[in-house]
Amino acid sequence: MKKSPYPITDDHIHIHPGTGRGLEAAKDFQKSGGTHIFLVSLPSWSYGIVPGKGEDYRPVFEATLKTAAAIRELGLVVFPILGIHPAEITYFSEARTEGEMAAIMQEGLSLAARYVADGQAVALKSGRPHYPVSPGCWDLSNEVLFHALELGRVCGCAVQIHAETGPCTDVIGMAEKAGMDPGRVVKHFATPETLLAPSFIARHEAIPALCREKRAFTMESDYMDDPTRPGAVIGPRSVPRYTTRLLTDGQITPEDVFRIHTETPSRVYGVEIVL
Incomplete structure (x- = not known):
């Protein structure tokens, strides 16, 4: 096993013991020198769930926390992030209208926020579709995202968002309107032009140049398992x-x-990252 002389943090990773490689994937991260992970909850469909109310997301969140506990047994530090994948608003189109799903997703985010308030998770996950949708769906998705930002303000936690490629400039105003620091809104799979807190895929070609600029950012694999x-x-x-x-x-x-791997994620998420 490769011993890292400093923390190495993956800011966005999924581990699914049920159908994926599970703990073997976490072991691979550890053997390569990884020390800390932000474990992001999977979409409800990964567990065969068609949500009809916010409470239906509880098994998803509980599974994430159970997985986090198992990974900790390997010696890794795990910070759970719980929330709702923004694609859920259209994924269940045969069973739910977009309006129904938006309401259910907001209820699910409120449930996730209670886990954060209880100290079982460190941040919320939300966002909006990264693919073309109708204007109505876009507006509903932004309502869901704004709800997540309001919850982030109430909980005093970061919000990690999955959204379209690009700067997502309007999210800055949304965060400020919600009373939340945009510097704690993490743009997952980011591009350099964003003014939110960027989390770059580890192979992003701009990383060396951004380091020379002393840019604050994190790195992720977005491993889906x-x-x-x-x-x-x-x-x-x-x-x-x-x-x-x-x-x-x-x-x-x-x-x-x-x-x-240490300074930026510690500040953004309000956690301690040490070996």
Whole structure:
């Protein structure tokens, strides 16, 4: 097992012991030098659930917390992030209208916020579709996202969002209207132009240049642990491997590694990241 001299943090990863590689994927991350993960809850459909009310998301959240506990037994530090994937508003179109799903998703986010308030999770997950939708669906999705931002303000926690590629500039105003610091709104699978807190896929080509600019950001794999989608994103070893490669090649410095994997996620999520 590779021993890391500093924390290596994956800001967005999924682990699904039921149908995926489960703990073996977490072990791969650890063997490559990874130390800390932000474990993001899966969509309800990953568990065969068609939500009819917010409470129907409880098994999803409980499964995430159970997985987190199992991963901790390996010696990794796990920070759960609970919430609702924004694609759920259209995924269940044969069973629910978009308006019905928006209401259910907001109820589910309120449930997730109670886990955060109880200290069982560190942040919320929300967003809006990253694919074309009708104007009505877009408005409903923004209502769901705004609800998540309001909950983030109430809980004093970060909100990680899955959204369209690009700056998502309007989300800054949404966060401010909700009374939340936009610097604690994490743009998952980010691009450099965003003014939110960017989380870059580990292989993003801009990382060395952004480090030279002393840009604050985090790194992620977005590993899905879904055997039906092999190669959809990068694997669980990716964050530690890319970090080590960039450091060894002299493209980033130890100070950059500290800022990416310790300083920035600690500040954004309000957690302690130490070896």
